[in-house]
Amino acid sequence: MRYYLAPMEGITTHIYRNAYHRYYMPMDKYFTPFLVPHRKKGFSTKELNEILPDHNKGMDLVPQILSNHAEGFLDTVKKLQRFGYKEINLNLGCPSKTVVSKYRGAGFLAKPEELEKFLDRIYSEAEAEISIKTRIGKNSAEEFERILGIYNKYPVKELIIHPRVQRDFYKNEPKLSVFAEAVRESKNPLCYNGDIFTVLDCQKIKEEFPQLPAVMLGRGIISNPGLLEEIRGKERDMEKLRAFMDQIFEGYRGLDFGDKNVLFKLKEIWCYLGNMFEGRENQLKKIKKAERIKDYTDAVDGLFAFL
Numbered sequence: 001m002r003y004y005l006a007p008m009e010g011i012t013t014h015i016y017r018n019a020y021h022r023y024y025m026p027m028d029k030y031f032t033p034f035l036v037p038h039r040k041k042g043f044s045t046k047e048l049n050e051i052l053p054d055h056n057k058g059m060d061l062v063p064q065i066l067s068n069h070a071e072g073f074l075d076t077v078k079k080l081q082r083f084g085y086k087e088i089n090l091n092l093g094c095p096s097k098t099v100v101s102k103y104r105g106a107g108f109l110a111k112p113e114e115l116e117k118f119l120d121r122i123y124s125e126a127e128a129e130i131s132i133k134t135r136i137g138k139n140s141a142e143e144f145e146r147i148l149g150i151y152n153k154y155p156v157k158e159l160i161i162h163p164r165v166q167r168d169f170y171k172n173e174p175k176l177s178v179f180a181e182a183v184r185e186s187k188n189p190l191c192y193n194g195d196i197f198t199v200l201d202c203q204k205i206k207e208e209f210p211q212l213p214a215v216m217l218g219r220g221i222i223s224n225p226g227l228l229e230e231i232r233g234k235e236r237d238m239e240k241l242r243a244f245m246d247q248i249f250e251g252y253r254g255l256d257f258g259d260k261n262v263l264f265k266l267k268e269i270w271c272y273l274g275n276m277f278e279g280r281e282n283q284l285k286k287i288k289k290a291e292r293i294k295d296y297t298d299a300v301d302g303l304f305a306f307l
Contacts, residue, residue, distance in 0.1 A: 001206065002028040003228055004160075006193060006218030007064050007091075007133075009033045011268060014055040015251035020221075021059055023244040025229045028214070030056070031133075034064045034091045034105075037072030043079065051083055062131065064089040066099065068108045070121040077126050085128070087157055092134040095166045100138075106166035109147055110138035116150050123154045131157040133193070133216075137165040141178050148185055156188035160216055163194055170219070176208060183209055196220045202231050222272040238307045241276070245269070245300070259293050266296065277303060 005012060005020065005027045017030050032050045035043075042048075049055060051063055063080050065088060067073040077088050092115075094105030101107065108115050122130060132151065137143030143165070151159055163179040164172065174194040182190055192209065193216035196202050205215060221227050225244055226236055248269065252262040267288055274284050286299035 001212070002191075002214040003231075004029040004191065004214060004216040005031065005221060006216045007031040007033045007089075008218055008222065009094075010265070011222060011272075013265075014050050014052075015248055015255075015265075016269070017056065017059065017061075019244050019247040019251065020225060022247065023240050024225050025232065025234075026059070027217075027228070029060045029062055031089055031216075032061065032063045034066035034094065035076060037065065037067050037069065037076045051080065051085075053083060061085075062087050062089050064091050064133070066091040066094060066104050068102070068104050068111075068114070068118060070118050070125075073118075073122055074125055077122075077128050081128060087129045087131060088126070089131045089133055089160075090122075092132055093160075093162050095135065095164075095169045100166055106135040106138060109135065109143065109166070112143075112146055112150060115147075116153070119150065119154050129157040131160065133160040134162070135166055136161065136163050136175065136178050139165055139167055141165060141175050144178050144181065148182060152185070152187045154188075158191055158214070159186060159188045160191040160193050160214075163192075179209070183212070189213060191216055193218065197223060197227075199227075199230050219272065222269065223275055224273075238276075238304070241273075242300075242304050245273075249297075253293075262293070263290060263296055280306075 005017065010033070012033060035047055043051065063085055065073055065076050080088060091105055092108055096105065099105040099107060103111055137147065159182070161179055161182055163174045163176060179192060190212065191214035192205055192212055196205065196215060196217055197220040201220070202215065205212065217227060225241060230236060249266060252265050270284065270287050277284060280303055283299055283303040287296060287303065290296035290299055
């Protein structure tokens with residue numbers, strides 16, 4: 001079984017990926033948060049920070065593009081190839097309303113005829129392997145039969161399926177019966193994504209789909225960075241978690257974009273990590289309310305003091 005780190009906008013940045021790769025069992029692949037095509041000749045500083053090979057040493061990194069415009073997608077692929085990237089991922093899974101309102105991400109699934117024209121062009125013209133991260137429809141799981149039929153027409157490097165529809169966001173149970181349909185009918189290699197938060201969650205997917213070659217971990221790994229190690233039989237290590245979070249803290253401070261932004265980034269991660277600190281709610285509240293760096297570091301020291 002191969003394991004991938006899901007792209008999560010604002011969280012799985014190069015700062016996060018480097019800390020994870022240093023302290024925890026490495027992922028087989030890492031995916032960047034999505035890049036949106038634009039008319040600039042090159043990438044912005046923020047985009048460059050994510051894709052520069054020097055910022056992702058030792059990782060098999062796959063850049064992800066969010067687009068419903070073939071020309072923009074192809075132009076961005078060419079830019080990425082200059083940095084040596086051979087695989088590019090197409091985002092057809094983002095459920096955000098602002099994304100979907102422009103018929104991007106999971107919103108593009110509502111226009112299957114336009115989606116097929118888009119795929120026709122990018123698969124015929126791109127000189128790179130293209131994988132796809134997708135949901136199973138916009139409004140209804142019944143949409144997936146047609147969507148999968150479209151995907152089957154193309155040499156998809158890997159089809160990463162989150163078996164929810166866009167309107168589910170992250171509510172309701174993933175529809176494993178629909179993923180089972182993909183296992184039966186897909187002509188392309190598959191990867192499962194969705195609601196793997198514990199070792200038992202992963203075991204369930206493995207037992208239900210024993211031939212599945214890959215799983216993508218997203219919110220589960222943000223909530224517990226040691227999840228992959230626990231899946232492979234290791235004990236939880238809170239000292240490692242502290243070192244991991246300290247590196248992320250130092251990484252964001254090194255960007256010199258202001259204490260307020262540093263704290264925002266860290267608090268976003270702590271929103272997920274809170275479940276690992278049962279009974280320490282008061283210290284977690286202090287982290288979330290911290291308005292100065294010293295308030296934050298004092299709160300973190302207090303959180304780990306009794307572990």
